[in-house]
Amino acid sequence: MTISRRNLIKAGMAAGTALSMPSMLRAQASPDDARTVRMVMADLTVFDPILSTADITRMHGFAVYDTLFAPDLKGAPQPQMVEKWGVSDDKKTYTFQLRDGLTFHDGSPVTGADCVASIRRWGQVDAGGKLIMARAKDISKKDEKTFAIALKEPLGILVDALVEGLYLAIMQEKDADRPATEQVTSNIGSGPFKFNEALAKPGASFTYDRNEQYVPRLEPADGFAGGKVVKVDRAIWQVISDQQTALAALQAGETDLVWTPPADLYPVIESDPYLELQVLSKASATMFVRMNFLQPPFDNVKARQAVLHLVDQEAFMRVAYPDPRFTQTVSSIFGNSPVYSNDENTGWFKKGGDPEKARQLLQEAGYAGEKIVILQPTDWPEASNASQLLADMLRKIGGNAALEPMSFSELTQRRANKGPVENGGWNIFISDYSGYNPVNTPFLLANGEEAYFGWPKNEEYEALRAKWVDVGTIEERKALARKMQKVWWDFVGGVLLGRSVYPVAHRKALTGLLEVPGNYGFPMWNMQKAST
Numbered sequence: 001m002t003i004s005r006r007n008l009i010k011a012g013m014a015a016g017t018a019l020s021m022p023s024m025l026r027a028q029a030s031p032d033d034a035r036t037v038r039m040v041m042a043d044l045t046v047f048d049p050i051l052s053t054a055d056i057t058r059m060h061g062f063a064v065y066d067t068l069f070a071p072d073l074k075g076a077p078q079p080q081m082v083e084k085w086g087v088s089d090d091k092k093t094y095t096f097q098l099r100d101g102l103t104f105h106d107g108s109p110v111t112g113a114d115c116v117a118s119i120r121r122w123g124q125v126d127a128g129g130k131l132i133m134a135r136a137k138d139i140s141k142k143d144e145k146t147f148a149i150a151l152k153e154p155l156g157i158l159v160d161a162l163v164e165g166l167y168l169a170i171m172q173e174k175d176a177d178r179p180a181t182e183q184v185t186s187n188i189g190s191g192p193f194k195f196n197e198a199l200a201k202p203g204a205s206f207t208y209d210r211n212e213q214y215v216p217r218l219e220p221a222d223g224f225a226g227g228k229v230v231k232v233d234r235a236i237w238q239v240i241s242d243q244q245t246a247l248a249a250l251q252a253g254e255t256d257l258v259w260t261p262p263a264d265l266y267p268v269i270e271s272d273p274y275l276e277l278q279v280l281s282k283a284s285a286t287m288f289v290r291m292n293f294l295q296p297p298f299d300n301v302k303a304r305q306a307v308l309h310l311v312d313q314e315a316f317m318r319v320a321y322p323d324p325r326f327t328q329t330v331s332s333i334f335g336n337s338p339v340y341s342n343d344e345n346t347g348w349f350k351k352g353g354d355p356e357k358a359r360q361l362l363q364e365a366g367y368a369g370e371k372i373v374i375l376q377p378t379d380w381p382e383a384s385n386a387s388q389l390l391a392d393m394l395r396k397i398g399g400n401a402a403l404e405p406m407s408f409s410e411l412t413q414r415r416a417n418k419g420p421v422e423n424g425g426w427n428i429f430i431s432d433y434s435g436y437n438p439v440n441t442p443f444l445l446a447n448g449e450e451a452y453f454g455w456p457k458n459e460e461y462e463a464l465r466a467k468w469v470d471v472g473t474i475e476e477r478k479a480l481a482r483k484m485q486k487v488w489w490d491f492v493g494g495v496l497l498g499r500s501v502y503p504v505a506h507r508k509a510l511t512g513l514l515e516v517p518g519n520y521g522f523p524m525w526n527m528q529k530a531s532t
Contacts, residue, residue, distance in 0.1 A: 101215030128161030165440030
């Protein structure tokens with residue numbers, strides 16, 4: 001097996017690449033342009049944050065769309081578009097009043113009707129939103145700045161649900177009235193940045209301009225909460241798939257930040273006096289293998305258990321994130337949550353894995369050599385390397401593993417195909433998650449075709465998960481977490497590969513980058529660049 005990025009980059013090679021930098025990339029940069037920040041990001045193909053869980057789409061949402069509440073650095077929900085809110089004595093009616101100065105990018109005011117339509121659309125697909133919709137008696141506008149959610153029964157996690165899961169982007173009513181499965185393409189929000197349609201170059205660059213009409217909150221920035229003060233005039237997302245070229249652009253000052261640089265470039269970055277690695281996320285992400293429950297061989301639990309026993313987490317972390325400062329192994333579906341992480345039913349977890357047990361289970365599943373298609377995101381080096389290692393491990397136990405290279409954007413579209421591999425379907429892809437709340441962490445759902453891609457289904461687990469919102473104490477939730485985890489590792493809803501944090505690489509002249517509570521991107525407000 002060849003791991004494509006292992007030992008690939010050397011400092012001299014990266015420096016040499018700077019000399020061969022395409023002139024077009026140089027022409028985009030101006031050494032005295034302190035009001036424009038250039039950032040090497042993933043390609044943006046889905047613009048609607050209700051339609052995709054991809055981090056790049058969520059970051060687009062942060063910039064363009066504002067939201068009702070936002071999590072602070074501790075993850076606690078704080079009012080954002082909401083000025084004040086309250087709940088009735090019977091805990092069944094929540095009333096929200098919007099703050100002054102909220103306008104969409106086309107100049108129209110944000111109204112209660114816009115919020116109602118946005119919540120209803122979000123509630124069609126988000127797990128927490130679905131729970132709210134199931135318990136809602138009515139969601140209605142009261143006046144131009146006020147709306148209410150009336151429930152059939154109390155739901156103590158309602159406000160928490162509004163900030164977890166899919167990004168609750170507040171859109172214009174005319175956009176939010178369309179089905180959640182139909183993409184909104186207008187990109188007109190009320191957020192701190194405007195999307196510059198005229199300068200959008202799909203596959204090359206996307207431009208965001210400061211929204212001069214945006215009125216930030218008065219509180220200081222705190223995670224995603226507080227005042228969204230934009231200190232630059234423009235942010236340009238550059239799509240540079242070759243990591244050597246991206247690093248060379250960073251070293252040359254032709255870009256200011258590289259999002260998720262590959263781990264094998266960390267030494268080069270740290271040796272450069274003008275560059276810095278910075279961990280913005282306070283939560284580590286868990287990399288996982290998702291298997292397709294709808295297609296063979298992983299419609300058989302024995303085949304899924306084979307992958308569970310096959311995985312050697314330390315090996316996966318070595319190829320994905322060679323720097324041990326940023327990784328750890330994990331056996332709990334609740335990650336490193338200080339409250340809910342537990343060791344229930346984790347006897348499968350062994351140093352080095354158990355290939356012979358995996359081979360036995362794959363045979364017991366009746367596997368007969370069918371092709372196992374692994375979607376390989378080549379522009380996400382860590383997942384690409386992990387995909388190659390998994391393919392190699394499967395082949396060693398008799399699996400006919402076939403890698404299908406593609407961009408991560410292509411993967412996010414391909415993984416929605418529920419058909420067999422001969423019709424463009426798939427068997428495995430690798431991604432990550434950073435939440436632990438089973439109400440609206442997509443990875444932790446097992447409700448069949450309504451679940452996250454892979455569509456795991458287990459009624460016993462779902463019955464336990466449904467109790468999460470109604471148990472009254474932390475101790476009861478801890479006990480419930482153990483029961484859920486026991487069932488999960490029996491039916492194998494997904495397999496964990498380890499946990500990591502993702503530092504960004506940026507020039508030291510770029511300051512003000514905010515630490516955030518989750519591991520799904522970062523906001524562009526508050527950052528600024530020193531004049532050079």
